[in-house]
Amino acid sequence: MKTQYCFKKRLRLYSLFIVVMLKSKTFVKKTRSGGVMKIVREHYLRDDIWCGSEVCTECKQESTVLQRDACIESSLCSYPHYLIPDTNVVLHQIDVLEDPVIRNVIILQTVLQEVRHRSAPVYKRLKDIVHEKEKHFYTFTNEHHRETFIEREPGESANDRNDRAIRMASKWYSQHLKTSETGADGLKVVLLTNDQGNKQKAEDNGLLVYKCEEYIKSLIANPELVDHLALSNDEKNEITSSKVLFPEHLPLSKIQAGIKSGSFLQGTFRASRDNYLEATVFVQGEGEDSTEVLLQGLQNLNRAVHQDVVAVQLLPRDQWVAPSSVVLQDEGAAKDDNAEEEDEEKETSFSVKPTGKVVGIIKRSWRPFCGMLNVAQIKESTRHLFTPADRRIPRIRIETRQAATLAGQRIMVAIDGWPKHSRYPNGHFVRSLGSAGEKDTEQEVLLLEHDVPHQAFSQAVLSFLPKMPWAITPEDMVRREDLRNLTVCSVDPPGCTDIDDALHCRELENGNLEVGVHIADVSHFIRPGNALDKEAANRGTTVYLCGKRIDMVPELLSSNLCSLRSNVERLAFSCIWEMNHKAEILKTRFTKSVINSKASLTYAEAQMRIDDTSMNDDITNSLRGLNKLAKILKKQRIEKGALTLSSLEVRFHIDSETHDPIDLQTKELMETNSMVEEFMLLANISVAQKIYDEFPDCAMLRKHPPPPPSNYDILLKAAKSKEVEIHTDSAKALADSLDVAKVDGFPYFNTLLRILATRCMMQAVYFCSGMDSDFHHYGLASPIYTHFTSPIRRYADIIVHRLLAVAIGADSTYPDLMDKHKQSALSNNLNYRHKMSQYAQRASVAFHTQLFFKSRGILNEEGFVLFVRKNAIIVLIPKFGLEGTVFFDTKDKAAPNLVFDEEVPSLKVEEHTFCIFDKVKVTISLDASNVQHQKIRMALIEPVIPGVSVPAPDVGPQAKKPKLDR
């Protein structure tokens, strides 16, 4: 190592490294106690930071990132050049930077740090670009470089200093590249900034500098890039009138002061799905208690977008209102500046909520949104409104020249900003997803909208798969029990290819029963920390859509090596109990094993074997034993207060060729369904206890918090209307009162009540035992619970497998497994992925339901009122498990006389009063008038209300007729 020093010799100096200069940075920071603290920090400036360019001969770099031939056809820069974007260009034009055309870019450390500070999503995207080899993005650590580091001058703002640092680094590059004998190549650096002042100063310094727009428009060969440009401030001004529509947002400093003093509250903005003029802000309080602030009206929403973190100010108490319970959609076509299109209904209803207004935005959480273009009426116009698929997102104004092509396509658009004089936010086109209404496009849309990672697995991921042909080796058998001789079988839904559990039951010599649950040993194949593991951890779960499965792990594992198919040897993780005939557990043990399943059965096949008294083979006897024990277990569980709730699950029969849904059916539950479920629950509970005993700080568990009492309001009111009493003091009380809730002549009442109860429940979540103290699972009435039984399709189970393997000495631990903070962060991701996958699944069912009804024409069906709103009723059709809304105030008709009573709740339409559980007859049809939001439309047939209900259509022939005619 070479030793160099060049500091003043105050003392005798010794140094070990090639640091050349030493700076002390001093800055002042506020302490927690309110005092001011001076912080002195060292800063070493270096000579060994290289420029990263292929042409350079001066730097002693081992590898280069920036190419010699950095050519891009531009009418402004006819020479090869590297781009240096400033912070704002990166923040606002990341879509442009991501385009494959843009290469050879220098990202300065100053820019990287500022981006990191200001937007986590953009930071991540930027880092992804830097990692991509083809992009040739080079990170230059200018803040540690002796020649490019600058100190903040007295009176200079941090921003100005950073701008200067960026100019300094650009200057350094242009000189550095000039001196390196390649002057002939004429390689230059071009600074991109949108800041006029910065641009001026850069020009004064003799730098090549352009505005981002200017530069992108100069790329002759790539005109499509222009559409990706985010709208800049100047352009916004010319679009809109000078009329100010929204109050100014407060600066961050004032917001922080306000939050500290308690005059503002900080929370997450949640737009209402049903009413675009209403939103709530969820304010996380100390510990458990949190409040919701209601916001009403565009002025009070003040340009906040769904999921933004905002500061709200509460209105005086006399201005508090109740949620409007009106279903209101922003249907207005491009009527731009018409701000006051709605008369806000002011109601002095009883249940007023804290009401407030948004005073400032703390953090935007804008992402690219899927949706469609509403092409402007005026021809040649390049400005159009974009309607996002997610109704909680406002419409976005974008500029594009490809409107004609994009009409009728699903596209993605990103928001750039929302000026205070614009009714809608401004954005830019990102990319097209394909024609609307097509199955592939719509599937892509719903995957993107629900943030489901669905790209094909990368080569890096696939490289960690076992090599085929695969066979169990003697090393695999170490620390593994040979259970191949056991009569193990699996019971799953028909067509299941990812079988992750199998069971066995046999009588022991002492008369007791041995029951085993065998789970695919996925953690044997997925080793901690490799690309395969990381990908699975990020995906978190397999997502099941109608007719499509998005796997968490590659198919070789999910459908082959880990799938416990019959008559092949498979690695398993077994949980084996010794039980007596009363289903009391006498012994529990866990072991890694090898099994050979004797049969893969469907629920129906298993049921048939159990019921068929003529069958007496090992498999059948095993099933009977399991079934018997399962019944006892279930009874015990229900006695303890476990809830059995109901939700209608719908299955589509999908045509194998066209992939169109041809029939739809609600799932049928058999005894064998609950047999398998009982043992899975038991295994999960046993494993949860074991890993918690072994690792009290870092066990991954699952809990289900009890709902706050207010959640039950709607259930209690609904039940009361039928003179049924429901007790919600405990899970057990709820379960018991649901069991006895019956109304004569209304057999479906109990199911409806359970559906309502389901809606009152909280979401169950994963958590790390070291970070929480409340482990209780409310729905299962178990003090502790986890997920162990589906490692092929849930990542949490893989973690649990690893913990259990360490606990029994079958595998070794690794650092992240024992780190409760990393575990906790992982749990958060898993919870998010699970939630999103459920939403995606629902959306997929909804889409297929629409396809189904499209082919059926108009149907009329019986249904029940599930909820009552101010201007609509929500009806459940049990036959299809379908929920739809019957609106009473359609635009084309004069609204009938509506009286809404929230207490009951009931809605009086003319002379008829609707309550929850009322039986109605409705027509169901697909309303395809809005391609983007095709929806199931319901209209009332019975009860007949003159002027409101519609005549019953003649269903059978009518549905077919239009098809035959054409």
Next chain:
Amino acid sequence: MGNVVQRRTRGALRRCPFEVCGNMAGLELLSDQGYRLDGRKATELRKVQARMGVFAQADGSAYLEQGNTKALAVVYGPHEMRGSRSRTRHDQAVINCQYSMATFSTAERKRRPHGDRKSTEMSLHLKQTFEAAVMTQLYPRSQIDIYVKILQSDGGNYSVCVNAATLAVIDAGIPMRDYVCACTVGFVDETPLADLCYAEESGGVSSLALALLPRGGQIALLQMDARLHQDHLEALIEAAMTACKGVSKVLDEVVRQHLQEVSVLTGE
């Protein structure tokens, strides 16, 4: 040989600084390009500057700066046992260490410069370190006093004290088995960082302090408060030993330069 001190104050550690630390949201301790907050690479030490013989009255003294952490060490002895005779050892010298921090050494003024729990513990660690390094058997029934004061604190206090005290002991002419050099290392993003500064120490890094007799590679003291997975321990100790060897080179240069100056002065 050597003492390995493992502090296990479990109750306190359970609610350890992690929950409040800013590591996740706050500073990026090691950038993708491999630079630390202050511009160093992972294995680089801070600048070490030192001077021996800063006080005439004491038997030995030294001043040492390691980055912004500055320490003064003073040695008295070996001399006859003072105070209670009961501590007298018939086969070796007793080492008495006292560690303190100047009230002005930290950003917020320190209330108690010495005598608090932390200082007492630090004194004990220093004592153990030097008992392993000083050839105490040469001075039976006597006592060696080592006083160390942190003048400015910016991380790695223990290590800087050890390094300063080593120079002071040499200055006092007390024979040692070898230089005893110490360094604090931490673990971030699967990478060991040498010679942590305060910003890194407080950034939620699992840190480890190691005092080494570099020539024989013997560990005089190893101390670790945070939790660390055992898979990482070896790499971390390895990094600490490398860093200590780096420190020993610098100390060696200081001593040689000092000797030269002294010999010039005495005209030899």
